[in-house]
Amino acid sequence: MADIKIKNLHKEFGTGDDKVVALEDVNLDISGHSFVSIVGPSGCGKSTLLNILTGIETPTSGTVDITSDGRVAAPGYVFQAARLLPWRTVTDNLLFVQEDRSSETKQRCQRYLEMVQLGDKGDKFPGELSGGMQQRVGIARAFCIEPDVLFMDEPFSHLDAITARALRRELHHMWAETKKMVVFVTHDVGEAVELSNRILVFAKGGRLTDDIGVELPFPRDPSDDEVAVAKAHVLRKFEELDLLAS
């Protein structure tokens, strides 16, 4: 099981008058089979936090430890845009991030493609697929390296509502089936409530202002009363923090 420990994390961009504080003194522990959503308005540092967790950026100060059973955890990523190599087939895109191209690896890639219902699209190029299908390839790519923890940065924000809803359901199934930890960045509170068992609310200036547990049974239907109430509760927190004004 994966463990994320963040201690006194601080991140600044620029110097002098141009200095912008992206994250301010963030302390956080995430462990086990959790689905954690990070929500907040634009510019609250949620993408920066994810970039630090994924190693694309380094913190100004503080520490981040991502471990799994005492060793360094293997991470997987799903980006806002699918970020597939347009000149490689779907299968080759999955193999690109693998350590080897053995027959077991190929079988595993095929299994995850089937899990996102693209089992027959392995020979297609990304340009031949719709946006939703491309994003599913991105999800399969992240799962098929069998990571300990999965980072997702607003993966459904570019998709139409119906496709996004279908993919949220698929993602939930995969999370439940594979028992991975997922850290999910979104600006959609409804999406966060539908998917997660824990929601972290960030405010402008990169402060972690709230840590909300969501104890509702899965699968959650957005039109369900309890889900709607939970969503309203999180939105109220936003209002209290004056996040909606920004």
Add this chain to the structure above:
Amino acid sequence: MTTTETPRRNDVSASTAMSSAPNPLAVAVRIVKSPHFARLLFPVFLFAVWHITLAAVEQVWPFAVDVLPTPGEVGAFMWDEFITDTLARKNLYETFYISLRRLMSGFAIAMVLGTALGLAMGLSRATNAFCHDWTMAILAMPALAWALFNSIIFGFDDRGPILTVILAGIPFVIVNVREGVRNTPRELFDMARSFKVPQSRIIRHVLVPSLLPFMFAAARYCFSIGWKGLVIAEVFGGQDGAGWTIKFWYDAHRAHGVVGYAAFFVIFAILFERLVFEPISRRAFRWRPQLQTEVVEEAFTENQDLQDQERPVR
């Protein structure tokens, strides 16, 4: 879940096959309207214009017949050349072999040097600042000036024409490769790095394919500009080759020879484009199913703009 697929062009053939008894008139109309027919019609149209113009000019100036070649004369000349019955020192095949050898030497050197310089200029601002002005200067210099200059320096051997090809072609290679490096898809590099993909695999599967459309544009420009530069260089500084032979027919006052040989030159360039560049391009860019090969370069930059918009804003 959406399952929108790109429509298949072949579906059209299925629907036409269904009409079992074709009306001859409808078939004729379809043939006339087809782009292939329009293409074939062009040479017919050209020869007609040629003939009519010649006849009109002869009405006012009877000596035109001594200077202006008829399509028949040019055709007969080209056929004689084709079967190696020529008055020139070397036959058509020897001549084109010589020119092609020079072109390929210059082309290869221009591609290698231009790629190296373009990479350096794309990666380093200082190198770009240092090289930018002289690249533009070489770009602005007419091939004719290089041809004259090189023939003065090197006399009548291979070096003059080869150097002219290099100088005519290299700025296009430099500029294209530099733009390719500047347009490398950063978000794909970030993706590869976050998945801890080894550097060698990133170079092979991300960097090289993203540069390929620009390299291809570079090669096409370098080839066609170099080919034109070569002929000019051979006119002034050669004792054989296609350019020299055009000059030979000019000196012999044979207009049909000049026109015929220039036609061989054009045919060669078109054949090379069709038989070499197009098949390679189709194969290298088969991941862009919806696009024609002619517009790949522009299309790539459009895709790039889209990907730029998707970069996370911090």
